[in-house]
Amino acid sequence: MSEGQSSTRRLVRRVSWETILALLLVLALVGGAVLNKDFLTAENWANLLANFTEIALMALPLSLIVITNEIDLSVASILGLSSSLLGALWQYKLAMPLVLVTCLVAGALCGWLNGFLIVRFRLPSLAVTIGTLALFRGFAYIILGDKAIADFPSEYAEFGIGVVPNTFIPTPFVLFIVLALIFWILLHHTTIGRRIYAIGGNPTAARFSGINLNRLKLLLYVASGLISALAGIVYTFRFSSSRADNGTGFELSAIAAVFLGGVTVQGGKGTVTGVVLSLLLIGIINNMLTLADVASEILRIVTGSLLIVSVLLPNLIAKTRESWRLMRRQREIARLGSAS
Amino acid sequence: MTKQPENTAEGQGWLNALFRSRETSLVLLIAVLTAVTTTLNPRFLSPQSLKDLMLNVSIIALLVLGQTVIILMRQIDLSISSIVGITAFLSGTLFINHPGISGYVVIAIAVLTGLLLGAVNAALIAWGKIPALITTLGTLYIFRGANYAWVHGRQVNAVNVPGSFLAIGTSTVAGVPILTWIVLILLILFSIGLRQYRAGREYYAIGSNPNAAVLAGINVSRRIAIGFIISGAIAGLAGALWLARFGTVDATAAEGIELTVITSTVVGGVAITGGVGTVVGAVLGALLLSVFSSTLVFLRVPSFWQQAFQGAMLLVAIAADAYLAYRHALRSRVKWSHV
Secondary structure: OHHHHHHHHHHHHHOOHHHHHHHHHHHHHHHHHHHOOOOOOHHHHHHHHHHOHHHHHHHHHHHHHHHOOOOOOOHHHHHHHHHHHHHHHHHOOOOHHHHHHHHHHHHHHHHHHHHHHHHHOOOOHHHHHHHHHHHHHHHHHHHHOOOEEOOOOHHHHHHHHOEOOOOOOEHHHHHHHHHHHHHHHHHHHOHHHHHHHHHHHOHHHHHHOOOOHHHHHHHHHHHHHHHHHHHHHHHHHHHOOEEOOOOOOHHHHHHHHHHHOOOOOOOOOOOHHHHHHHHHHHHHHHHHHHHOOOOHHHHHHHHHHHHHHHHHHHHHHHHHHHHHHHHHHHHHHHHHHHHO | OOOOHHHHHHHOHHHHHHHHOHHHHHHHHHHHHHHHHHHHOHHHHOHHHHHHHHHHHHHHHHHHHHHHHHHHOOOOOOOHHHHHHHHHHHHHHHHHHOOOOOHHHHHHHHHHHHHHHHHHHHHHHHHOOOOHHHHHHHHHHHHHHHHHHHHOOOOEOHHHOOHHHHHHHOOEEOOEEHHHHHHHHHHHHHHHHHHHOHHHHHHHHHHHOHHHHHHOOOOHHHHHHHHHHHHHHHHHHHHHHHHHHHOOEOOOOOOOHHHHHHHHHHHOOOOOOOOOOOHHHHHHHHHHHHHHHHHHHHOOOOHHHHHHHHHHHHHHHHHHHHHHHHHHHHHHHHHHHHO
């Protein structure tokens, strides 16, 4: 009797956040298919995946940054800056490959500035990236003002909206799949990954074990800037539109995906698999709401709530487990007391 | 060690004291900026543009009071702009649906609504143990989304609002707009409260060293909760005054001003790492930012440059704070070595 009870408890304790996410994902898939007959069509899935490509791209380096117990709020502004730069340079008749490289370099520089300020001057990343959130978006406005540039060459616009032949996978989404694989290997199968966890788990111990914290953090911020700029390029071609306000507020969704993916606020925990699952979940929820003709302001409320719930829920679970442990210990003490 | 730090310290004592006070350097900066702009364009100091300046800075300065309390505790409140948006539209709707309603009642309801929304933040942060950044980033979008859903494309216009209420944003008493008087009175109250009263000192204690604050018997969760409730109530008041100032309110009212408020507060010397700063400094920070953006307008700099300048100022301010803290730590270490 007690044997059975303890084994269920052990099971509950062992269930990982990824398993819970996978179950929720299955639930959402079944729910979506039941509620709407358009849900499981290839066309809808091409839409669904395309719609969160940019956020998914930005969430990858962001989750590594959050694991090291820092944050980057400027990702969506770098997206906007890269999009504006792309439009402006294209208007100056620069060759497209050169334009794209410039955008990526600009993004990497933005990320480097974040990292440099945080690492070299030991400034809090929250404050720095709130500042650069305004600064980089400001640069985007300086570059493009309130103009919109739309006349991109057709082969690039097609890259933005096309799908991989004979599948429902949007071409830009391939970038995400490749990068997700790279980040998965990086975080879970290399020493760099172990070091990232070490920094988040215990920075002092990490420093004493000879990890160059500063260089690694700087590298992560550069990666974040670079990939945010890539997301800016994808966004621009997907909508064939370069505007200074592109992607405003995307940092919310990216951060929500990271926390919902099981990366903890205290750092040191989280997996790429979890983040990918949570991205899919958020994408499906948004898609279902859009299919049900729910207004975009409700989507805002849902994303905001997801962000809060994604942190509140693990907190509550941890609290419950803690009280279980206390109860068990008390019962044991009582048993020992009665035995003697 | 033959270094004699006392000598140098004595030589620059008054200079150090002057520059160590953020308020003095802010006043100097504002004076220099005003002087330069006035020489380039004498209309900068005309009574009308001075009144505009005071009106422009008032609502930001009001929000800065609440944000100071929050940042002193090493927390942050991003949701204020959405609370201002909701309460501004609510105030307008009250005037439309209940003709003849007293302006005081409207202000009271706006403050109460802001307080309740602040209480949502407070509950999530103090008892749900969610970091303030996450909570208020979430509620920034939730409150604004709710506002959009509720407003649904409608708009409150100045004709819907009684003239006596709009007078708060236009009339002056002794040359100073009523709106500015309200902010000044609250500034004095907050300044005294944070400096002289136990509750006020507790905000500093929590920000300086949260663990020590717990050991000193401060109920940190409750203090943090009250801080966010105060911030919400202030944002509610700012919402009602937003309507009085602008007359026209739609769903986008006050969108994005949380960045200006946080930048003002930090530029005003309230360290983002908590425990340091005064409301007077923070309001001077708001004034500096406001003078700076007027300067840009008077110098015909395109308005697209404003946001980049604001971000740069925030970065410079936190870098300056970190540098001052570093110097302070260095100096006290030298002092200790002589003991």
